[in-house]
Amino acid sequence: MSLPRPLESSAAPRLRCPDRHRIAVIQRLIFPLLLAVTRLPAADDPFQFHQDVLYLGPDRVEKMDIYIPLGGPRPLPVVLYIHGGAWGGGDKAWAVEKPNCVALAREGYAVASINYKLNPKGTTDAYPQNIFDCKTAIRFLRKEAATYSFDAQ
Numbered sequence: 001m002s003l004p005r006p007l008e009s010s011a012a013p014r015l016r017c018p019d020r021h022r023i024a025v026i027q028r029l030i031f032p033l034l035l036a037v038t039r040l041p042a043a044d045d046p047f048q049f050h051q052d053v054l055y056l057g058p059d060r061v062e063k064m065d066i067y068i069p070l071g072g073p074r075p076l077p078v079v080l081y082i083h084g085g086a087w088g089g090g091d092k093a094w095a096v097e098k099p100n101c102v103a104l105a106r107e108g109y110a111v112a113s114i115n116y117k118l119n120p121k122g123t124t125d126a127y128p129q130n131i132f133d134c135k136t137a138i139r140f141l142r143k144e145a146a147t148y149s150f151d152a153q
Contacts, residue, residue, distance in 0.1 A: 046070045047105040055114065055140040056133060062115040064137060065092055067105035068148055075151035076110040078141055080134070087130050088119040110150055112141055 047070055052063040069076065081104070083090040083097045091097070092113040101111045116133035117126040145152035 055137055060117075062117060062133060063092075064115075064140070065101070065113045066148060067101050067111040067113070069105050069108050069110065072108050074149045075145065076108070076149055078110045078112060078150045079104050080137055080141065081111055081113040082116070082134055083113065085118070087116075087126065088121060090118070091115060110148065112137060 048066075048068045050066040050068070053066055054060075055064045056062055081092070081097070081101055083092050083094065085091075092115050097113065101113050104111045114133070114137045116137075117129045119126040119130070141148075141150055142152045144150070
């Protein structure tokens, strides 16, 4: 019994050159436009920004950014923002992540955006620590609710 032969590379669909060109144009024109439309934090924004708050302890490099709206009713509802990246990549400070946090803060939500232990590519070394980091962030937010005027419920 022989094993089936792998597909030849020519069997895989390939983008025609004009399609690749269109994708490159979209990447170069559209993405910067989207970033320009979505403002990042500015000095006149109606919220406080606390960068790189320790929530896991001094021996860990992962930190938390906290966005606290100024004014409005207290205690504040809190959103724990866990960045994308399939547990293997990403960062709370990426240009894709920050505008989401800023938008939530402008709407009156306190936002805690965290970094967590990442899996090196092709491994699962960080599991279950990455999940524990997210749970620790929730515990931290409940513990520090009075400090930041969060709703601990």
